Amino acid sequence: MVQPKTMGALLAEHPIFQGFDPEATEFLGGCASNHHFAFDEFLFRADQPAERFYLIRTGDVALELDMTGRKRLVIHTIHPGQIVGASWLLPPYRWRFDARALGDVRAFGIDATCLRNKCDANPDFGYAVFKRFLPLVAERLLATRMQLLDLYAPPVEVGAKLQA
Amino acid sequence: MPRSMAAPVWELGMEPVVYQVTGRHQELVDTVTLQMTPVDGPAMSFLPGQFTMMGLPGIGEIPVSISGSPNDGGPLTQTIRAVGKVSAAIAGLGVGDRLLMRGPFGEPWPVEEAVGRHLLIIAGGLGLAPVRPIVYWALANRGRLAGVELLYGARGPDYIPYGAQLLGWLASDRMTGSLIVDRHSDEWAGPVGPVTELIGRHATVDPAKTVAMVCGPEIMMRFVIQALEARGFADSDIWVSMERNMKCALGWCGHCQLGPVFVCRDGPVFRVDHVRNLMTQSEL
Incomplete structure (x- = not known):
């Protein structure tokens, strides 16, 4: 009889945790659960406690803001193999944005309090987790800066530039 | 001479x-x-x-x-x-x-470098215009290439030139690719973020068997080069199209001089390892 995979083994297959220490992944699996979101369903809402973040397995998610008097503004889209949510890492542990499913989404949810407690209790594990998450946060910061640069804005004419 | x-x-x-x-x-x-x-x-x-x-x-x-x-x-x-x-x-x-x-x-894109390899085309904004002839060439020579992939980033959904043709290309079975916008608008249901995001998610090719050709604003190209290098690309497999003030187009007047090269004559297409240092020097 085929044994079902443990949550730790499933997490190890996700790109975020590929190559992560197997024992640490099993330890992390104790905080993880499977989730499914239908189109337009919220994974979380802005200003709510950041209790659970998600590793996307299938489907796309929009990070967005509900702006009074305007339609919803999508800031960033997140796709399979990526993480939704970083506000669980630092106080005050509240989401800054809404996360909404753009279609059928399947994800691993990680209980943030459970993970923080494990990181506190086992600093080696916590360091490994933070080393895994910090590049993702830095990548997101770079992406935001690139969007702020408005790279494709019409150039100011400074003579005859090649139009490209 | x-x-x-x-x-x-x-x-x-x-x-x-x-x-x-x-x-x-x-x-x-x-x-x-x-x-x-x-x-x-x-x-x-x-x-x-x-x-x-x-x-x-x-x-x-x-x-x-x-x-x-x-x-x-x-x-x-x-x-x-x-x-x-x-x-x-x-x-x-x-x-x-x-x-x-x-x-x-000007020096053209070295399309023959892609023969037998994957051709990865990355464009941003109106940088799609100078790479569009590469796509035409690649589709006409599809059998000589291992694959063709186009990654395109735009300011927003209202800033995508050749829209219908671009969507047709991306939907065809002759090439792969994706587009992304920096800024969302109500009618847009696609990805939102910088074009570099597509490199991590969509460029699934083996860097050792791929030639990348990149065109867009220079700052965008710098970030794209960094993202390609993070994926394992060598500088010598990345080509960019530069832009500078051009007047004579013959390398005589010096308006488009970029250090030791004239963009109009020696470029506008350059291999990255030949211009990398020039791209980050101020006043050039």
């Missing part, structure tokens, strides 16, 4: 040829694509990545990349964004209007 010194002036493209606008398409609010044929003589032949100097008497002359197909020998196709006096005047031309043309100029 530099190529520009090897032949007399009239053979180098200093003498303009009169062209007539035969087609005009409003791509974006400030951008048009013109189709043009010479009033006398044969149509210009060119290679992907080359540009011409488009001029109007009494107004001025500007360099513009050729954005049409290099395969069909049809009208010359160029996409012009109205950003100043000359470009606005040219963008304002209608069917039947005439203008002056010199060229083609």
Whole structure:
């Protein structure tokens, strides 16, 4: 009889945790659960406690803001193999944005309090987790800066530039 | 001997040829694509990545990349964004209007480097225009390439030139690719973020068997180069199209000098390891 995979083994297959220490992944699996979101369903809402973040397995998610008097503004889209949510890492542990499913989404949810407690209790594990998450946060910061640069804005004419 | 010194002036493209606008398409609010044929003589032949100097008497002359197909020998196709006096005047031309043309100029994209390998094309903004001839070439030579992938980033959904054609390409089974916008709008249901995001998610090719050709604003290209290197690409497998102020297009006047090179003559297409240091130096 085929044994079902443990949550730790499933997490190890996700790109975020590929190559992560197997024992640490099993330890992390104790905080993880499977989730499914239908189109337009919220994974979380802005200003709510950041209790659970998600590793996307299938489907796309929009990070967005509900702006009074305007339609919803999508800031960033997140796709399979990526993480939704970083506000669980630092106080005050509240989401800054809404996360909404753009279609059928399947994800691993990680209980943030459970993970923080494990990181506190086992600093080696916590360091490994933070080393895994910090590049993702830095990548997101770079992406935001690139969007702020408005790279494709019409150039100011400074003579005859090649139009490209 | 530099190529520009090897032949007399009239053979180098200093003498303009009169062209007539035969087609005009409003791509974006400030951008048009013109189709043009010479009033006398044969149509210009060119290679992907080359540009011409488009001029109007009494107004001025500007360099513009050729954005049409290099395969069909049809009208010359160029996409012009109205950003100043000359470009606005040219963008304002209608069917039947005439203008002056010199060229083609510049080193082309090294498309033959991609033969037997994957061709990864990355463009941002109006940088799609200079790489469009590569796509035409790649589709005409699809059997000689291991794969063709186009990653495109735009400011927003309203800023995507060649929209229908681009979607058709991406939906075809002859190439792969994806597009992304920096800024969302209500009618957009696709990805939102910088074009570098697509490199991590979509460029699934083996860097050792891939040639990357990149065009867009220079800052965008710098970030793209970094993202490609993070994926394992060597500088020698990445090509970029640079832009600088060009006047003579022959490497004589020095307006487009970038350190030891002239962008109009030695470029606009460069291999990254040849210009990498120049791209990050201020005042160049």
